[in-house]
Amino acid sequence: DTGVSQNPRHKITKRGQNVTFRCDPISEHNRLYWYRQTLGQGPEFLTYFQNEAQLEKSRLLSDRFSAERPKGSFSTLEIQRTEQGDSAMYLCASSLVGAKNIQYFGAGTRLSVL
Amino acid sequence: QQQVKQSPQSLIVQKGGISIINCAYENTAFDYFPWYQQFPGKGPALLIAIRPDVSEKKEGRFTISFNKSAKQFSLHIMDSQPGDSATYFCAASRDNNDMRFGAGTRLTVKP
Numbered sequence: 001d002t003g004v005s006q007n008p009r010h011k012i013t014k015r016g017q018n019v020t021f022r023c024d025p026i027s028e029h030n031r032l033y034w035y036r037q038t039l040g041q042g043p044e045f046l047t048y049f050q051n052e053a054q055l056e057k058s059r060l061l062s063d064r065f066s067a068e069r070p071k072g073s074f075s076t077l078e079i080q081r082t083e084q085g086d087s088a089m090y091l092c093a094s095s096l097v098g099a100k101n102i103q104y105f106g107a108g109t110r111l112s113v114l
Numbered sequence: 115q116q117q118v119k120q121s122p123q124s125l126i127v128q129k130g131g132i133s134i135i136n137c138a139y140e141n142t143a144f145d146y147f148p149w150y151q152q153f154p155g156k157g158p159a160l161l162i163a164i165r166p167d168v169s170e171k172k173e174g175r176f177t178i179s180f181n182k183s184a185k186q187f188s189l190h191i192m193d194s195q196p197g198d199s200a201t202y203f204c205a206a207s208r209d210n211n212d213m214r215f216g217a218g219t220r221l222t223v224k225p
Contacts, residue, residue, distance in 0.1 A: 004157070033213075042120075042203045042215030043158065056212055091157055103213065105150075105157030 002026060004106035006092050012112045013082055020078045021109045025094030032075050033103060034067055035091040036060065043091055049075060050097070082113045117141055118206050120216025127223050133191040135219045137204035140185065144206040148213075149178065149189045152201045161202070162189070194223045 005024040013019050025032050031050050035043035046065070047057045051072035061067075064082075069075040079086055089110050093103040120137045127133045139147075145166055150158035164171045164178040164187065171178045177190040191198055201220050207213040 035213075040218070042118075042205070042218050043213075045212040045214065048211065058212070093157075101209070101211075102160055102163075105159065107155065107157045 004092055004094050004104055006090075006106035006109050008109055009107065010110045010112075012114065014114050015082060015084060017082055018078065018080045019082055019111060020076050021090055021092075021111075022074060022076050023092030023094075023106060024074045025092070026096075026104055029094035029096045029104075030072070031095045031097055031101070031103075032069055033093040033095070034075070034077050035093065037089040037091055037108070038087075046077075079111075082111075084113050087111055087113045117214045118204060118216045120204050120219060122219060123217070124220045125222070127194045127221065129194065129196060129223055129225050131194050131223075133194045133198070133221055133223070134188060135202055135204070135221075136186065136188045137206075137216050138184075138186045139206045139214075141206070141208075141214075142185070143208050144214075145209065146207050147178070147180065147187050148205050148207075149176075150203045150205060150215075152203065152218075158203060191221075194221075196223045196225050199223050 007022045033048040034046040037043045049069040064080045067077045089108040091108045093105045095101045095103045148163035149161045151161045152158040162176045175192045180187040201218045204216040205213045
């Protein structure tokens with residue numbers, strides 16, 4: 001399968017713990033995006049990378065959130081000191097600039113903070 | 115933060131009928147308007163998209179109508195099928211970067 005891959009698919013954690021999610025984009029895609037989706041809502045943009053450079057961050061991305069894309073391939077999203085309000089689906093998407101820049105989404109990581 | 119308003123929240127249509135979902139946006143800098151389809155447990159998948167230089171785009175049973183002056187666009191699904199039952203999201207962005215999504219419409223097509 002050459003689509004966007006996200007791991008883990010589900011994560012249950014206790015409040016105050018740190019969690020890290022991984023996204024493997026479609027190979028050759030130079031842009032990678034992170035979104036958060038809560039139940040009954042549309043995805044909310046968090047941040048995006050072009051290659052290894054983080055080009056934009058939403059105000060939704062508090063200091064407890066950090067995203068990296070060290071080699072311009074896979075990306076990680078870390079949430080420190082998780083809160084119950086962080087419970088959501090975290091979606092990753094990738095695109096190729098110049099090829100209409102269509103964003104292809106992964107299936108997401110569902111985070112539950114107890 | 116909500117820059118794209120979508121209606122209705124839910125829609126029930128008989129098989130063979132027309133499903134219509136509407137969206138309105140605020141930011142006139144937006145230049146890319148996609149529609150995404152999402153099934154339970156899956157990520158959103160691009161269905162069809164339009165740029166503001168055209169007023170309509172059709173792909174198979176799916177049509178986007180775009181009204182730039184009213185800052186509105188809509189998705190029409192002709193001959194709706196039970197397999198179309200899903201949640202549909204409109205979105206808007208500038209150069210397809212930080213996309214702003216509507217809240218979604220849950221479509222149910224009854225056989």
